[in-house]
Structure formats: structure tokens, C-alpha cells
Amino acid sequence: MQLERFREAKADEIRQLQKAWKAGLLAERGEIVRPDFFGALAWQQGLPAVIAEYKRASPSRGRICDSLSVEDVALAYARSGASALSILTEERYFDGQIGYLDRAARVLSERPLPILRKDFLFDPLQVYATAQTQASAILLIVRLTPDVRTLRTLRELAERLGLCAVVEVFDRQELALARESGARIIQVNARDLERLSVDAKAPLALAGMCPPLASERWICASGIATCAQLKECAEVGFSACLVGTALMASGNPGQALTQLLGGDNRAH
Numbered sequence: 541m542q543l544e545r546f547r548e549a550k551a552d553e554i555r556q557l558q559k560a561w562k563a564g565l566l567a568e569r570g571e572i573v574r575p576d577f578f579g580a581l582a583w584q585q586g587l588p589a590v591i592a593e594y595k596r597a598s599p600s601r602g603r604i605c606d607s608l609s610v611e612d613v614a615l616a617y618a619r620s621g622a623s624a625l626s627i628l629t630e631e632r633y634f635d636g637q638i639g640y641l642d643r644a645a646r647v648l649s650e651r652p653l654p655i656l657r658k659d660f661l662f663d664p665l666q667v668y669a670t671a672q673t674q675a676s677a678i679l680l681i682v683r684l685t686p687d688v689r690t691l692r693t694l695r696e697l698a699e700r701l702g703l704c705a706v707v708e709v710f711d712r713q714e715l716a717l718a719r720e721s722g723a724r725i726i727q728v729n730a731r732d733l734e735r736l737s738v739d740a741k742a743p744l745a746l747a748g749m750c751p752p753l754a755s756e757r758w759i760c761a762s763g764i765a766t767c768a769q770l771k772e773c774a775e776v777g778f779s780a781c782l783v784g785t786a787l788m789a790s791g792n793p794g795q796a797l798t799q800l801l802g803g804d805n806r807a808h
Contacts, residue, residue: 542599542734543684546660549632557665566668577654577676577704578725580624581757581779587770589623591656591759592797593784594644596628596635600736605788606635614644616794617787618651621801624676626656626782638673645674656706656782660684664697671701677725680707682714683733691721706759710742715750724756727782731762738763747776767802 560566581589594613596606614625627644628636641655654676661667661678662685670678678698685691695705707723709715710732718726728743740763752758757779764770765786773781783800790796 542736543660543681546630546633546733547662547684549630550660550662550666553631554663554665557663557669561665561668566665566672572671572674572702574674574676574702575624575652575654577624577656577706578757580654581725581759582623583774583779584621584623586774587767587801588760588774588778589780590621590770590797590801591624591626591780591782592617592620592622592787592793593626593658593782594628594640595626595784595788597633598785599633600731601785601789603635604785605791605793607791608788608793610640610643611647613788613793614647614653616792617797618648618653620794620797622653622797623780624654624656626658626784627675628784629657629659638669641670641673641675654704661694662690664694667694667697667701667703670698671703675703677704677706679727680705681733682707682709682717686714686717688717688720691717691723695721695723708761709746712746712750715746725759726752726756727759727761728778729761730764740764740769743778744772744776747778752777752779765800767800770800 627640628634629638630636656677657670657675658679698705706725706727707718708727731738743760759780760773760778761782764783787793787796
């Protein structure tokens with residue numbers, strides 16, 4: 541199973557975090573001021589907000605783009621209209637680093653954007669580690685953490701530490717679990733994480749069957765490459781779309797984002 545190998549890949553990280561916790565190195569850092577991730581998930585000029593992703597590699601695509609630094613891409617996204625950033629920090633399969641979060645935040649100090657840490661997170665110590673960075677949000681995947689009590693505990697911990705929790709679902713049953721856990725930000729992934737296949741219409745169908753509640757913000761993730769797709773997402777109630785591969789694979793992520801937004805540079 542794909543998710544099991546992703547979980548196993550985090551084993552060494554968890555061990556290191558356990559040592560850090562015992563040594564008192566994961567204390568809360570209350571002084572960090574984080575841009576508002578929830579507030580960034582709002583339509584702009586009729587289109588969903590775009591969460592633009594820094595993604596060097598993936599299990600389904602292999603190497604995507606490793607010639608561009610996180611600083612260069614973060615600046616390009618900010619100048620081209622991104623409402624928020626998503627940064628892959630998983631090391632083995634996505635060639636990420638948790639250090640990318642602060643590196644992106646530093647280069648955007650004049651126009652801060654909220655940053656989502658995208659990784660396979662299922663242990664409270666991973667939440668504490670994220671809270672020591674400049675990230676504004678973490679990703680929690682229902683399929684990775686299907687126990688509602690555990691999911692709620694992780695979400696509540698994240699929020700207590702000043703982070704938003706993006707809870708990812710794939711189907712109707714997972715949506716029910718996300719809502720039962722109290723999630724306010726729900727990400728619908730078009731990619732089946734067990735098969736790594738993408739059905740770009742699946743999130744639209746789910747939103748049609750179970751529309752977003754007024755208190756929720758929904759993000760559509762995976763398989764988005766055109767402005768027409770952004771408009772389709774808006775029509776069924778998505779507040780935002782997360783786009784990574786299509787931007788990074790272009791070799792010029794900033795220009796690709798401008799084109800995705802219909803040629804309209806919405807940076808300000």
C-alpha cells in the first residue's frame with residue numbers, strides 16, 4: 541500500500557523528534573506571527589484562490605524540477621498572484637525539506653503569504669515541529685489518520701499552536717470523518733493516494749453531492765492545469781485550488797501561474 545510506505549518513510553523523523561522532545565527542544569514558540577491561511581482562501585475576480593506549490597519530485601512523476609530554489613519559486617509565485625504557498629517537506633519521495641518553509645518565508649518578508657506544510661503528518665510531535673517554523677498550516681490526510689479521535693486531537697493541537705489544519709479527503713466517507721473531526725478547511729484530492737491515479741472530475745462530483753458548508757473552506761487539489769478548471773471549481777463551491785505539478789513542470793512556475801490565472805497578474 542502506498543500510504544504505508546509513506547508512513548514508514550517517516551519512522552526516522554519520528555525517532556529524531558522523540559529525542560528532541562525528551563531534550564526539551566520542541567517547546568512552543570508563541571512569538572511567531574503567521575499570515576492567515578484560512579482568510580487567504582477566498583475567491584478573487586471570480587476565480588478560486590490559488591495555493592501554488594513548490595514540488596521538486598513525486599512518486600508518480602519522478603523528478604519534476606530540481607533546478608529552481610524554493611526562494612526563487614516563492615518569489616515568482618508571490619509576484620504572479622498566488623494567494624498562498626504549499627511546500628513539500630517529505631524527503632524520501634518528494635525531495636523536500638522542512639527547512640524550505642522558513643527559507644520561503646524569509647524571502648517573502650515584505651509581502652508574506654501563508655504557507656502550508658505538505659507532508660505525511662500523523663504524530664503530535666510533527667505538529668510541534670511544524671509550529672517551530674514559519675508555516676501557517678499543516679496537512680492532515682484522513683486516509684492516513686482514519687481514526688476520528690486522533691484526527692480531532694491533531695487538528696486541535698495544530699490550532700492551539702497557531703496553525704490551521706487542512707484536512708484532506710478523497711471520497712464521501714472520508715468527508716464525513718473530516719466533518720466529524722471538526723475540520724473547517726477541507727481539501728479534496730483528485731489523486732487516489734493508494735493507486736496514485738488522478739480523476740480531475742472526482743472533486744467536482746463530491747462537491748456536487750455534498751456542497752461545502754458556509755463555515756467551511758474547500759480546496760481542490762491535483763490535476764489542475766487550466767483556468768477553465770479553476771472556473772469549474774468555483775462553480776461548485778471550492779474556495780481555493782492547490783496547483784503544483786503543472787506549475788513546476790513548466791520550468792517557469794511564475795509565468796505558468798500567470799497563464800493559469802488567465803493572464804491576469806493578481807499580485808499586489
